[in-house]
Amino acid sequence: DTGVSQDPRHKITKRGQNVTFRCDPISEHNRLYWYRQTLGQGPEFLTYFQNEAQLEKSRLLSDRFSAERPKGSFSTLEIQRTEQGDSAMYLCASSLTHSNQPQHFGDGTRLSIL
Amino acid sequence: QKEVEQNSGPLSVPEGAIASLNCTYSDRGSQSFFWYRQYSGKSPELIMFIYSNGDKEDGRFTAQLNKASQYVSLLIRDSQPSDSATYLCAAVNTGNQFYFGTGTSLTVIP
Numbered sequence A: 001d002t003g004v005s006q007d008p009r010h011k012i013t014k015r016g017q018n019v020t021f022r023c024d025p026i027s028e029h030n031r032l033y034w035y036r037q038t039l040g041q042g043p044e045f046l047t048y049f050q051n052e053a054q055l056e057k058s059r060l061l062s063d064r065f066s067a068e069r070p071k072g073s074f075s076t077l078e079i080q081r082t083e084q085g086d087s088a089m090y091l092c093a094s095s096l097t098h099s100n101q102p103q104h105f106g107d108g109t110r111l112s113i114l
Numbered sequence B: 001q002k003e004v005e006q007n008s009g010p011l012s013v014p015e016g017a018i019a020s021l022n023c024t025y026s027d028r029g030s031q032s033f034f035w036y037r038q039y040s041g042k043s044p045e046l047i048m049f050i051y052s053n054g055d056k057e058d059g060r061f062t063a064q065l066n067k068a069s070q071y072v073s074l075l076i077r078d079s080q081p082s083d084s085a086t087y088l089c090a091a092v093n094t095g096n097q098f099y100f101g102t103g104t105s106l107t108v109i110p
Helices: none
Strands: A005-007 A010-013 A019-024 A031-037 A044-050 A053-057 A065-068 A075-079 A088-095 A109-113 B004-006 B011-014 B019-025 B032-038 B045-050 B054-058 B061-066 B071-076 B085-092 B098-100 B104-109
Touching: A005 A088, A010 A019, A019 A088, A019 A109, A031 A075, A044 A065, A044 B098, A075 A088, B004 B085, B011 B019, B019 B032, B019 B085, B019 B104, B032 B061, B032 B071, B045 B054, B045 B061, B045 B071, B071 B085
Parallel strands: A010 A109, B011 B104
Antiparallel strands: A005 A019, A019 A075, A031 A044, A031 A088, A044 A053, A065 A075, A088 A109, B004 B019, B019 B071, B032 B045, B032 B085, B054 B061, B061 B071, B085 B098, B085 B104
16 A cells, blocks of 8 residues: 555544654655644644755744654654643645645544543 | 535435536645545545646546636536545645545435
């Protein structure tokens, strides 16, 4: 399978714990995006990378959130000191270089905060 | 004002009919537009993209773009129950930011 891969598919954790998600993009895609989606809403942009460089971060991305793409391939999204409001589906997408290129999504990681 | 707006629906059409899904965008300079389908509990799946004014057809799907009216639509011909899903419209604005609408829920009734 050469699509976007996310791990884990589901994560249940207690409030205050740290969590980390991984995304493996389509191999020839330079751009990698992270989104958050809650029920009844469209995906909300969090951040994106061009190769290993993090080019933009949304105001939604508080200091508790950090993302990396150290070698320009896979990416991780970490949430520290999780809160109830962090419960959502976290989606990763990848695309070719230009902003007008279609993004292809992984299956997402569903985070539930107890 | 939201960057991309859609009627949340739900939109119900009988099997075999044409489903028409609409989307408006606020940034007049937006150049690229996308339609995604999302089944419940699944991730968005790209259906079509359109960059130029006019119609673009792909099988049963037709995307329509009217930049003067800042309007994008998706027509689904010969709707099937398997088309029942939420349809997300997305646009890339002049800041090269990718924005999604909240989605329109479509139900195709057998």
